[in-house]
Amino acid sequence: MIGMPELPEVETVRSVIEPQVRGRIVEEVKVLNERVVAYPDPETFRTRLTGRAIAGMDRRGKLLSFLLDGGDRLFLHLRMTGRLLAAPPSWPGEKHTHLILRLSDGNELRYIDPRRFGRFWYIARGEPTAITGFDALGPEPTDERLTAEYLKDRLAQCRRPIKEMLHDQTVIAGIGNIYSDEILFEARICPLRPCETLTEAEWRALAQTIPRLIRFEIEASRITPEEYLAGQGREYRNTPYLKVYGHAGEKCPRCGAALVRATVCGRTATWCPACQKAPD
DNA sequence: CTAGCTTCCTGATAGC
């Protein structure tokens, strides 16, 4: 199944939703499923959020944040199947709608999430960010600090497979299983390779590929709010450009060999055995 | 510190 939101998709959601919430006041907070509120307790969450004005939206890795008046912030992680939709109240309701914000323009901001892995956090100004790992998040893929030297410093002593380390949000923020496959394909590195075996040239290839690929995906998945709403907030993902993820058994777009699939540290990896040579 | 496993959760799909 394709559709997990990673950084480029979260950025699409941010850019589409932001103009639909900026300047609006949260007039009512309906918590339909308390499980999606991670912090603080649901009642405090509801009380604090009610009446706040939304000044804008931001993103850090895969985390969305709503900037509120007074410097408070509402964070949201979509995890696997979370969806945001800004729509009039007459818009058809959906199963698995867990949270609704009634906005001052008459529209609703709805949070829909079949698997309920996604979470909200309300962090008041000056309050420590009660999101596990937030302070330890690594640089954005497009951050100029993400250099070959940085990657080498962080990973060159590590025996674990490079694919797994690309998912480590303290190394780089925002990469998941889809784009780690795509990045490794572009950089011609087998996902099974222990980090300690990567060459100088391969670290450079990674440092070059990561920002280029993520930038491309962000740009390629630009979409209008109308298109987003027409697809129920679902049809915005950039699957036409994926070269290996979801294409196991098909031909490598570079050399024609059959793409292979295997489980690497509990995740499905897809790669080209000819272009991305396995370790001995 | 790392490695490896489990948990959460439902929809899509494969197999019979």
Place this chain on the structure above:
DNA sequence: TGCTATCAGGAAGCTA
């Protein structure tokens, strides 16, 4: 056709 089993995965939490 209809049932059941398996798989999908981000991140936390646990054990050794």
